Amino acid sequence: MHRFANPARFLRIAAIVQPWAMAVAVLSFAAGLWFSLLASPADYQQGETVRIMYIHVPSAWMGMFCYTAMAVFSAMGLIWKHPLADLMARATAPVGAAFTLICLVTGSLWGKPMWGTWWVWDARLTSMLILFFLYLGYMALADAFDDPERGQKAANILALVGVVNVPVIKWSVDWWNTLHQPASVVKMGGPAIDASMMVPLILMALAFKAYWVVVLILRTRAEIAAAKLRTLRMAQVHAAGQTEVELHG
Amino acid sequence: MTRKKRRLYFVILGLLAVGTAAALVLSALRQDIVFFFSPTEILEAKVQTEGRRIRLGGLVEQGSVVKEGAKVRFKVTDGAHALPVEFEGLLPDLFREGQGVVTEGRMGAGVFLASEVLAKHDENYMPKEVADSLKKSGHWQGEEKK
Amino acid sequence: MADLTAFFAMGGHGGYVWPAYGLAVLVLVVLLVASIRAVRKQERDLETIQSLRPARRRRTSVNQGEQA
Incomplete structure (x- = not known):
């Protein structure tokens, strides 16, 4: 496998995809905000706080989606030693962590007025918090070693081990009694959300997914450049012992 | 190729082991997670x-x-x-x-x-x-x- | 004006709804800006090094191709 062939192809595809992803992200986020704050009804039970759902639920989806993507990239990195897969896993981690954080905080802001508490240690909330720590652990491990390859390997293994948490999050509300209510959108017999509330939910989910594409491309580009820099610097150091000073200056 | 295959089996086996362990722990904790x-x-x-x-x-x-x-x-x-x-x-x-x-x-x-x-x-x-x-x-x- | 006040009050739950939206926007914008800055820095550094030693760059990339 040519070491730089795939990153080069990635950069070519990324250059085409990026403006489109950005356009989708901006447009669907604007439309999503319009619908979620203005053009959608209040809930019959929860009143206006239902608007928190349009941020909270898509963020939760993204938290789980990004982790799954990260685990797949990590597996590709481990098995096929695919350098691009490692870089894409690294690029996804902060996005997933950000969405998981948003999910946790908005859930707290929603739980206080509706449930009467900011936080409870039920299975759904706890497994989501574990997801957040898995992201933090992955990012810390990936950068913890002086030898980037060793750190990447440890981080990849953590990502794979942690993937068992994803189905636990998804089905925690069905397996155990929780304070959190069961799934509304993805369930047997169709969603339990009125169509007028599905519109902002889907728009926000689309906006977040497009945002992930944009940031994934940006961060992967940065990782590719950083990796090339590392190899160039090392090669030059090898080639001419003393050039290091000049390069860093 | 064989090394790649070996790594693939290793990862799959590892995932199975972790999954089984998690399933066992979770079913053992079933009452406590309630x-x-x-x-x-x-x-x-x-x-x-x-x-x-x-x-x-x-x-x-x-x-x-x-x-x-x-x-x-x-x-x-x-x-x-x-x-x-x-x-x-x-x-x-x-x-x-x-x-x-x-x-x-x-x-x-x-x-x-x-x-x-x-x-x-x-x-x-x-x-x-x-x-x-x-x-x-x-x-x-x-x-x-x- | 009354409409606007009602909009910001969010049925008395404005104190929960607005921070939720504010935080989401803040986190996403911060991550986006940080990512853009990282790309700019790394790609600029790479260009600087490559322009410093154009001849060597060609040789190293050939070497890397052979290594893989």
């Missing part, structure tokens, strides 16, 4: 209630809420059994008859003495008009679940 118990479980003494703080969850029985000053009495039901609850304090917004509730406290003499009441909402989201017309036409199916 966030609340139903009135039936408590009344039929399926859970140890003496000298222990527990959570009781279910629906607030229709017509059972009585307010006496700062004190509130109501019944929590799971359809089969109803358990009287006493609580003194601030109730959450969503606390309503027919709605889900999780209370935390101790079992007294036939009465659950709650020190905290949390509302549990269902998975249905709709505007008020839709809820009203569903109720009118008899297609209402929320709230009675569980």
Whole structure:
């Protein structure tokens, strides 16, 4: 496998995809905000706080989606030693962590007025918090070693081990009694959300997914450049012992 | 190629091992991860209630809420059994008859003495008009679940 | 004006709804800006090094191709 062939192809595809992803992200986020704050009804039970759902639920989806993507990239990195897969896993981690954080905080802001508490240690909330720590652990491990390859390997293994948490999050509300209510959108017999509330939910989910594409491309580009820099610097150091000073200056 | 295959099998085996371990741990913890118990479980003494703080969850029985000053009495039901609850304090917004509730406290003499009441909402989201017309036409199916 | 006040009040729950939206926007914008800055920095550094030693760059990239 040519070491730089795939990153080069990635950069070519990324250059085409990026403006489109950005356009989708901006447009669907604007439309999503319009619908979620203005053009959608209040809930019959929860009143206006239902608007928190349009941020909270898509963020939760993204938290789980990004982790799954990260685990797949990590597996590709481990098995096929695919350098691009490692870089894409690294690029996804902060996005997933950000969405998981948003999910946790908005859930707290929603739980206080509706449930009467900011936080409870039920299975759904706890497994989501574990997801957040898995992201933090992955990012810390990936950068913890002086030898980037060793750190990447440890981080990849953590990502794979942690993937068992994803189905636990998804089905925690069905397996155990929780304070959190069961799934509304993805369930047997169709969603339990009125169509007028599905519109902002889907728009926000689309906006977040497009945002992930944009940031994934940006961060992967940065990782590719950083990796090339590392190899160039090392090669030059090898080639001419003393050039290091000049390069860093 | 063989090294790649070996790594692939290694990863798959590792995932299987971790998955099995997680499944075993979770099924062993099944009882402890439970966030609340139903009135039936408590009344039929399926859970140890003496000298222990527990959570009781279910629906607030229709017509059972009585307010006496700062004190509130109501019944929590799971359809089969109803358990009287006493609580003194601030109730959450969503606390309503027919709605889900999780209370935390101790079992007294036939009465659950709650020190905290949390509302549990269902998975249905709709505007008020839709809820009203569903109720009118008899297609209402929320709230009675569980 | 009354409409606007009602909009910001969010049925008395404005104190929960607005921070939720504010935080989401803040986190996403911060991550986006940080990512853009990282790309700019790394790609600029790479260009600087490559322009410093154009001849060597060609040789190293050939070497890397052979290594893989």
